[in-house]
Amino acid sequence: MNDEVLIIGGRTFSNRLFTGTGKFADNRLIAGMLASSGSQMITVALRRVDLSAGGDNILDHIPKTVTLLPNTSGARTAGEAVRIARIAREAGCGDFIKIEVITDTKYLMPDNYETLQATEILAKEGFVVLPYVLPDLPLAKRLENAGAAAVMPLGAPIGSNRGLETASLIALLVENCHVPVVVDAGIGRPSHAAAAMEMGADAVLVNTAIATAQDPVAxxxxxxxxVAAGRMAFLAHMAETSALARASSPLTGFLNAVENECHSTRP
Amino acid sequence: MRVTINGKSEQVPAGTIEQLVRQRGLKPEALVVEHNQRIVRQAQWAQVRLQEGDILELLRFVGGG
Incomplete structure (x- = not known):
């Protein structure tokens, strides 16, 4: 089956699973996970150096062929997100940026208003902006108009592994957005990821569910x-559902049938 | 001389960013330096002399989703 490659920010992605580097028990697992999954885009975060400790360089575990998607986690305002994005770009991590502005510490809900403002600024500066948002169609259209390269609606709160709780709202984005829709956050199982792709999402971003599995590489x-199965199912156009049973085998020509017998009375 | 490093006021000897990085034993390849809200690329570290009251952010990439 032919599939068009996914293009974001001028880069092509043949693999529609994006991954993250957070929460791995050992960062050396990241390279193995990237190899086993074939993921071509991965998130990283920017933090202050702990001056009392040395520390491992996360970038050493990511092959150069994989697109880095620095996030703006820790930002509480558009201004802070913009600052982090500029630092990440200056640090040589490329133009991609996942805007994540969170003011709510209990549910870690993204602040859509601040995120839109940051998107407007960063898109004008030539960033490839992937905003992480609550699935809100009018907002998604505003992000698109502001120059976002994709929209990343959450399925459920970050790290909750609860799946596509916002499925019906994500469906509106899938139906109406011209930029790719990448379902981010809350995807806890491969079946959740498949379901998102069956709905027509262009990609999914999974971190916690992989990183905290007993075997992250597998x-x-x-x-x-x-993700590949869900994508293929979407392209194949799924069959319709029905309230009643519809026999899969023919209901005529039974071996022991009497001519003119009514099929429905057959035991 | 006092400068602010990662939000903490610290006494440091006069010198450049490169010297500070070396004194602190930080790995340069993993380090991002913001000096008074301006990113200083590694090639320029030896040219930037620290001044009293400077604000430095020493950052690095870490795991995140």
Whole structure:
């Protein structure tokens, strides 16, 4: 089956599973996970150096062929997100930026208003902006008009592994957005990822569910297969559902049928 | 001389960013330096002399989703 490649910010992605580097018990697992899953885009975060400790360089575990998607986590305002984005770009991590502005510490809900403002500024500065948002169609259209390269609606709160709780709202984005829709946050199982792709999402971003699995390398592969299966199902146009049973085998020509017998009375 | 490093006021000897990085034993390849809200690329670290009251942010990429 032919699939068009996904293009974001002028880069092509043949693999529609995007991944994250957070929460791995050992960062050396990241390279194995990238190899097993084939993921071509991965998130990283920017933090102050702990002056009392040395520390591992996360970028050493990510092959150069994988697109880095620095996030603006820790930002509480558009201004802070813009500052983090500029630092990430200056640090040589490319033009991609995941805007994540969070003011709510309990549910970690993204602040759509601040996120829109940051998108407007950063898109004008030539960033490839992927805003992480609550699925809100009018907002998604505003992000599109502001120059976002994609929109990333959440399925459920970050790290909750609860799946596509916002499915009906994400469906509106899938139906109406011209930029790619990447379902981010809350995807806890490969079946959730497959469901998002069956709905027509262009990609999914999975971090916690892979990183905190007992075997993150195998789980990366499982998610990759699920994403590919879901995508293929979407392109194949799924059959309709029905309230009543519809026999899969023909209801005529039974071996022991008497001519003119009514099929419905057959035991 | 006092400068602010990562939000903390600290006494440092006079010198450049490069010297400070070396004194602190930080790995340069993983380090991002913001000096008075301006990013200083590694190639320029040896040219930027610290001044009293400077504000430095020493950052690095870490795991995140």
């Amino acid at each position: 789980m990366g592969r499982a998610f990759s297969l699920a």
